[in-house]
Amino acid sequence: MPALVLTPAQRKDLRSQAHHLDPVVMIGNDGLTASVLKETGAALSAHGLIKIRVLGDDRALREALLNQLCEQLDAAPVQHIGKLLVVWRPKVEKLRSPDEDKKxxxxxxxxxxxxxxxxxxxxxxxxxxxxxxxxxxxxxxxxxxxxxxxxxxxxxx
Incomplete structure (x- = not known):
């Protein structure tokens, strides 16, 4: 079970936002490696909503990859269509120092x-x-x- 659960209305809104996005992470034949997890985590921290392309023909394997990604990165699955996975995690607000605006x-x-x-x-x-x-x-x-x-x-x- 993924860490975050979305309502159907939230999922619909996120799907519409992700429609125009390009895949930022590609999962190759090696599967879910440590470097893939690191890049996916960095992309989620930067963007919040990302598309991932999986290079493989096995649908069950892609579904398992989506669930494993979401569990390990505390994200929510938005959509799995063909070889594209859409994943969302809320962006963390950065704490700003009071002098940062005065520079x-x-x-x-x-x-x-x-x-x-x-x-x-x-x-x-x-x-x-x-x-x-x-x-x-x-x-x-x-x-x-x-x-x-x-x-x-x-x-x-």
């Missing part, structure tokens, strides 16, 4: 460059400024900290 990131600025002749429109340019850069009043991008010179260059001049 400097890229910002977009609109820079206007006015013409020396008076009657023309100003040239508009979008500039992306990274966290270690600043924008001068003239529209130039400068590094926030000056670039360090090597010891040899400092001693020369």
């Amino acid at each position: 400097p990131g890229p910002r977009d600025f609109k820079v206007l460059k006015f013409s020396k002749r008076g009657g023309q429109r100003p040239e508009v340019k979008m500039v992306r400024v990274l966290g270690n850069q600043r924008l001068t009043p003239g529209g130039q991008i400068k590094r926030a900290k000056p670039k360090q010179k090597s010891i040899k260059k400092r001693n020369q001049g």
Whole structure:
């Protein structure tokens, strides 16, 4: 018996979401190996809902693989159609540190460059400024900290 049990309505919703997905894991002739379990677990953690392609013609073996996968990975079987298996496991919310939102990131600025002749429109340019850069009043991008010179260059001049 799988670890998670879905209602028919949940299963129907997940089947519709999985319709457009491509298989992310393939199970070959070796069956369910440790590396296959590891990749399937990583894909479930990243995506939550995945498709798995099984390379084999035995339907009973594919059904057993689906049940074994779901038991070992604490997932729920959504669908088994042909050689495709659809498996779902709820994604775990990541805990975020309070300072994570305050980190400097890229910002977009609109820079206007006015013409020396008076009657023309100003040239508009979008500039992306990274966290270690600043924008001068003239529209130039400068590094926030000056670039360090090597010891040899400092001693020369």
